[in-house]
Amino acid sequence: MSSRAQKPLLLSKDFSKLFSPIRINADILEGDKPWALYEFASIFLPNMGPSIFNLLLDMERHSQKLIAAIKPEKRERLINGLEGVTVEIRYLIKDKGKELVALPINISPAEVLRNATLAKSGSRYTEKMQEEINQILVSFIKKEIQRRIKSMIESALKTLLVKPKMPAMLKKLLSLGLVDKEGRLAEGATIEDLILGRYAGLFKKVVPEELINEALMLKETIKACYGWEGEDYLSTANEALAEKGILEIVLGEMGKKDAR
């Protein structure tokens, strides 16, 4: 299974096992802030991500050139001398003093030089880090979708709460404390809770069918866009069949296939 189909690591609370150093505190991503922050970053810091990657890549590439010019004995001494030394760069976004997004980049020069000695091709940074950056963006998008759907449901609930005949499901949720007297959903309600979980019954009763379809499609779209491989054998088989079919038509049309 592709890592893209796994639960985003960045949203877990245990960051210690992360390979890349980017962290996001999803718990405090609330309200309009994630999207506003995303927009701000898109407009004012469009190249922030690539710049950091380039910095790391340049460092690795440069170190490979340098290390090639040094005699093996001196190289070994240098690596040993740098053992345990770390260079730390911290990039932080805070919300009222609380850390919202953190990019604590920890560089171990000895490790970088050792990699350069082994002439490892490519970089350990690019794909994994880019993957996680993508997951951060997905988390922003998910949060925004959740906020909007939640807000629509809460406004529908407010209307229902003032009606003389309250739906039984709403009474039940009130008694369980999952909805308060002002129509607010319990803190931390997720898209899954709303569509498929503890609020699903209410969701179907009080929310227009169109919105349910919208929510389900959003969920599927995210799943499809960011975890296409998943474990769904039939989907991947059909995806491959569709691609093959398209290529068959394309190659047939340009006469290449028959000419081979």
Place this chain on the structure above:
Amino acid sequence: MINTRSLIYVPVLHTQKEASEILLSLKADAAPLSVDTSLAEQEKSVKEMWDGIREKIQNTSISCSTIRIYQDAMPVCGREKEIAEKLALKASHNHQLILELVKNGANLEGTEDPNLLIEEYDNLSQLTSKAAVSIQCYRDSLNEYKEKGAKLMKQRDTFIAERIKISLKEGETPLVFMGVRHELEKLLQSSFVINYIIYRLPFKKVRDIYNV
């Protein structure tokens, strides 16, 4: 100097319904593997998805005549429009939308290296031939394909990125339709501000969010 030109990126998904129509149009024995989801529902979703993408492209207010289209699996061969027409006839919503845009003045550009597409076709043929044998056989083959495919996909993406940079003219906006397996954006983000059009995100106007 940082180039701040915008590029519109549309991730393309294939569904069982599309696979079915494309394959059935080729030959009768190539029917896709069936799943429980109703085809009618899928057809509705696919149509809605492409309607949504069409609307979002229209909302960008970019004049069609300044759009240059780059399409997944569209070879550089001088017959790009004919290929799009043929695929549009085979029920590909993606290509139907491309033809609409071309009719309104957009330019369709040959996007991919034909030789790499032939290689991809061969790999996919090997993979799909295993799908009919057994799930385990397919899974083994899928792992093999992923290894070969990743390298090939990088070559394809490198070619496409260069193609976009070379063929794009002054004042034009690239509109890129790419399958979700591509990672082209990684190669383009240093030259373009990439604006994603993803179906059904609850944005009122795409330009409000994507700054296009």
